[in-house]
Amino acid sequence: MSWPFWACARASGPELQGPRAAQVAAAVFPSCERVRLLNTGSEATQAAIRLARTCSGRDKVLRFEGHFHGMHESIWFNHSMVSKVDDHGEVETNPDSVGFPIHAKDGVVNVVFNDVEAFEHALKKYKDQIVCVILEPISYNCGCLESRGDYLRAVREICTRENIVLIFDEVVSGLRMRPGSAQKYYGVLLHLTVMAKAIGGGMSIAAFGGKKGIMEHLNPIGKAAVSGTYSGALIPVLASVACLTMASEEGFYDRIEDTGNKLFAGIDGLLAKHNIAGHVRGLGARFGIYFGVENPEDDFDFRKVAAVQDKTTYKKFLTECVKNGLWYP
Numbered sequence: 001m002s003w004p005f006w007a008c009a010r011a012s013g014p015e016l017q018g019p020r021a022a023q024v025a026a027a028v029f030p031s032c033e034r035v036r037l038l039n040t041g042s043e044a045t046q047a048a049i050r051l052a053r054t055c056s057g058r059d060k061v062l063r064f065e066g067h068f069h070g071m072h073e074s075i076w077f078n079h080s081m082v083s084k085v086d087d088h089g090e091v092e093t094n095p096d097s098v099g100f101p102i103h104a105k106d107g108v109v110n111v112v113f114n115d116v117e118a119f120e121h122a123l124k125k126y127k128d129q130i131v132c133v134i135l136e137p138i139s140y141n142c143g144c145l146e147s148r149g150d151y152l153r154a155v156r157e158i159c160t161r162e163n164i165v166l167i168f169d170e171v172v173s174g175l176r177m178r179p180g181s182a183q184k185y186y187g188v189l190l191h192l193t194v195m196a197k198a199i200g201g202g203m204s205i206a207a208f209g210g211k212k213g214i215m216e217h218l219n220p221i222g223k224a225a226v227s228g229t230y231s232g233a234l235i236p237v238l239a240s241v242a243c244l245t246m247a248s249e250e251g252f253y254d255r256i257e258d259t260g261n262k263l264f265a266g267i268d269g270l271l272a273k274h275n276i277a278g279h280v281r282g283l284g285a286r287f288g289i290y291f292g293v294e295n296p297e298d299d300f301d302f303r304k305v306a307a308v309q310d311k312t313t314y315k316k317f318l319t320e321c322v323k324n325g326l327w328y329p
């Protein structure tokens, strides 16, 4: 953007910029007809879950082990730990922080990712109790944990069959990998999309969106209340319009992908040269280094990676990065 932000705002009217950002976001994310702006990813997942609850009398949220959706009490469970799992793939729910209300975990069901049978089993067990399913279509919070084969399509079909709202948390994957983000890459249209981070290019902005029918349950038309003092603040909104527009330009992702692939191959080459077990898995502008993981098939399984991951080397790598001025995480 060659104009300063304030000049753009004055030229086209600041009050029109919020709707414009929402419109551009809707054009970039195929599942969205309407978009509501907020400030952080945590707020946006919280609002999306509330909106889902508005659409039915059900209560529980089904989430997947390892995935991260923000720091609020309705969802921050089982992100950074491996908990007990039963024979059907249901994982004991454990909070990622102390200080949660005692009953918060009753609102959540945790299941292993990439396992259709485990998903079906949980839905049968909690029949008519699950209001929504939330997931990272590519869990960059677990390194670069992609969904396997037709898994996401199966999840979509099952949610439709069971009348469950499906939420893709594209806070990290959104705008960072391909045109249309993960939902287009996997060819899965869903009820609600959450976006943040890259849509503001470093500014504090987040959003969630979906089809008109579901979004109309939001205030002021509907009864689901969502608001915030800084929601739709001008400077982040202008940054977002610029980022979303840039991401729509022809060839934008070719360069990202090309740079990423060179970087991934370079790191893989160094690991091999120095006889360090492990590899890189990346997609778009984000990747994970899987120290100690020798079989790339294991990357699809949070538990397998956690079991074989070489934490000592990873820690050493992080420490050396910081010493050399690279804040890797």
Ligand SMILES: Cc1ncc(COP(=O)(O)O)c(C=O)c1O
Binding pocket: 039, 040, 041, 042, 043, 045, 068, 069, 070, 071, 136, 141, 169, 170, 171, 172, 196, 206
């Ligand atoms: C996938 C995902 N969802 C939600 C969030 C929460 O976003 P925020 O930190 O902006 O609240 C994050 C943050 O890293 C995230 O990675």
